[in-house]
Amino acid sequence: MTQPARTSGPDLDASGAMMRLITGAWAARMVHTAAELCIADHLAEGPRDAGSLAAATASHAPSLARLLRALAAIGVLREDEDRRYALTPLGATLRSGVPGSMRPWVLLCFADDQGKAWEALTHAVKTGEHAYRHIFGVDKWTRLAQHPEAARLFDAAMQSLTEGANGAIIANYPFGQYRWIVDVGGGNGALLMPVLARHPGMRATLFDLPHVADAARARIAEAGLSDRYESVGGDAFAAVPAGADAYVLKGVIHDWEDAEALAILRTVRAAMGDGARLLVIERILPERIDPSDILTPGRFIHDINMMLNPGGRERTEAEFRDLLARAGLRLARIVPIPCPLSVIEADPA
Template sequence: MDMPDHGSAAEVSPHQALLRMITGSWVAQAIYVAAKLQIADLLRDGPQAPTALAATTGAHPRALYRVLRALASVGIFSEDEQGRFSLTPLAEPLRSDVPGSVRAFSIMQGSEWAWRSWGEIMHSVRTEKPAFEHVFGMPLFDYYAANPEAGRVGAEGLTSRSEPENAHVVSAYDFSRVGTVVDVGGGQGTLLASILTANPKTRGILFEKPHVIAMAQPIFEGAGLNERCELVAGDFFASVPAGADVYLLKKVIHDWDDEEARSILSRCRAALPDGGLLLLIELVIPPGNEPSFGKLLDLHMLVSPGGRERTQAEYRDLLASAGFALGRVIPTASPVSIVEAVPA
């Protein structure tokens, strides 16, 4: 198979560029192997030979070399004249001990329950139903609850992907006058912890499923926020804690189709007092052919949980159907925006 060399963007023909896209899953799975084996962590202190790395990780030396050689060809790791591999700027985020680490996210995306859904994307295209449920016989979040290890990998993966965005959300929105924030479906609570840390007069409630609450407890304990934050287990399709000033949902609504999203928003509307605010932290799809990570993430929502990314107009209509009026859409320095809504 004639594969393109990795030259500059100007040197790549349309044929070569398309081939790279078609074989992108090969690179993703190679990254998964490196992340799972903690190769970047092992190279933290300097170059190592594949034989040494294989001995530490339990991998086959020649097979591991082939993986690292392939990753080095796309800029992830670098091989020297002695056959040793070292970190590169692209490899650094695969370390587990650096800010913005994507190691957990790459492990999540490389896990069988993630890629098998994509293998059945045609089912989703023909039916607009999640391929995940077609493959595994249950919805994604039920699968997490029934398979604790997958639930842990999923929660850690989403947290690692979300953490770099949190500081941008906190700096883009003034929470200083907010009394209480309810983080609905807030995962391990890293965004809520960031808000409370930056705003010492604000109190918080993390509302999540019981198995996620258990994973969130160490985060709030470690940040010294136990006295200002309550961790509440429940089901946002049934009800959410009432009476807070702000209801915050980060990448929750995009997990669901319009009917289910409307149900969640309606529960928030019922709990929200006069003068309260709803904040949705989401990727808002831009118009036309403008490049957007959200347009690809939308396909993942299609095949995995069965949700969707939305345009500003679609958020306006969805919010109106649940008793809200769209206020502002506030961009951040990350891909996500803050969609602010008030009771209609």
């Protein structure tokens, strides 16, 4: 008698990989707690044991000891023979106020104004509804304007993400060819401040929402650049300063779906003279998934975050080309940068 074929179960290696993938969410929570407790700051001067750290962080010593051990297991800390803990290079990124600090970003990822939208991922995928608006009743920018503390954390997190990228962009793109640059949605002005310092004959204008521009103005003054770096508040959907040699949109277009992104691009196009250039600085997604993308999935995960939080998207080169054309612009070239971003140059069509 022939026996029916048995359906094989999941591959054990694949099951283990899935377990590691899912428990990665727990590991992220552990890192978030370490950031909240300022563990890295308390270890900046050298190794300490669990009891000392518990006293410094007002924590329950036995529970903190278990957390420290787990953080060592995932490479954030290093445990010595005396059960003291020290920072690894990975853990050092959680220090506050140092170059390359990722602490604000880690705190933001699980803050209400960022993390809660991820709880509505299934709802967003099933309905197409903007997850952030579904939870809070308003878009992200409106809510941040209403909650200054949340806005400060968001701004700090964006700064922590862009410091390394800004350095790579400045080193690899020839900003010196322009006399006047307008940075639309320029945040705290960090991108162009070192550019202006390097090119004393250049001037720049930061253009952002009024409360953002006000905060940037103080930062620009501290850098001694107020005579060449103007900070202007306004609405990029209505108008931007006209007549500049170059306009920068860094990390702006991906915040929006096509209708809103197109409106911003058209506003900038209206301000551009015939010889002006637009620099769109964004991630560029490939047209298709390559097997190597499994090793570097970050840009695709960022695309989901854009869908859930601000309600935007990351785009492919073809999508950028089409969007620019609809705004009366021509994609001239793409300048790759040794970071996740590229500089897309566009000219008036």
